[in-house]
Amino acid sequence: MEPVKLLEQVVAEGQRVIDNIKPDQLGDPTPCEEFDVKALLNHLTMAAAFITDGVHQQPMNPELFTKDFLGADPAGSFRETSKQLVEAWNEPGVLDGTVIMPYGETPAVAGANFTCLELYAHVCDAAIATGQEDALDPTVAADVFEAVSAMPIDKFRMPGVFGPEVPCDEAAPAHRRMLALLGRQV
Numbered sequence: 001m002e003p004v005k006l007l008e009q010v011v012a013e014g015q016r017v018i019d020n021i022k023p024d025q026l027g028d029p030t031p032c033e034e035f036d037v038k039a040l041l042n043h044l045t046m047a048a049a050f051i052t053d054g055v056h057q058q059p060m061n062p063e064l065f066t067k068d069f070l071g072a073d074p075a076g077s078f079r080e081t082s083k084q085l086v087e088a089w090n091e092p093g094v095l096d097g098t099v100i101m102p103y104g105e106t107p108a109v110a111g112a113n114f115t116c117l118e119l120y121a122h123v124c125d126a127a128i129a130t131g132q133e134d135a136l137d138p139t140v141a142a143d144v145f146e147a148v149s150a151m152p153i154d155k156f157r158m159p160g161v162f163g164p165e166v167p168c169d170e171a172a173p174a175h176r177r178m179l180a181l182l183g184r185q186v
Contacts (some may be wrong), residue, residue: 003112
């Protein structure tokens with residue numbers, strides 16, 4: 001699947017999950033051990049913001065890591081930030097060039113695929129943490145897993161990004177297999 005179309009599906013899936021998170025769940029733990037739900041949503045929204053900057057050839061601003069991207073409305077904040085991200089990736093000619101990703105300048109198609117991976121992994125973390133795992137769309141999960149499986153994941157295996165692959169039953173849902181590939185205990 002074309003990466004920007006997949007990103008649109010990932011963003012829609014993320015919005016559905018975030019829209020259904022209750023305020024009393026924001027302090028709950030997530031599979032991404034360093035984040036509770038609120039911190040995870042902030043990280044997810046921050047990732048959308050800094051990748052948007054990278055699509056526009058702006059280097060990542062380290063101050064973004066300390067900013068509150070959620071305010072009083074996590075769902076609205078993600079909606080607006082991810083809308084800007086999708087618009088940036090849909091600009092004419094973007095996929096023909098390069099973008100600045102957290103790991104450096106990269107061909108835009110690879111950057112778009114990494115964007116899908118980054119966002120979808122955290123959408124899955126949020127869904128699992130808030131009891132919404134069964135509501136994840138298996139088609140989106142399968143499409144992301146297919147894209148992720150074709151990526152050089154080992155390039156991103158480092159503390160704070162992705163860990164070593166962990167065992168996972170081949171019959172597990174695609175989102176679980178993807179999380180295991182990224183080093184999440186599933």
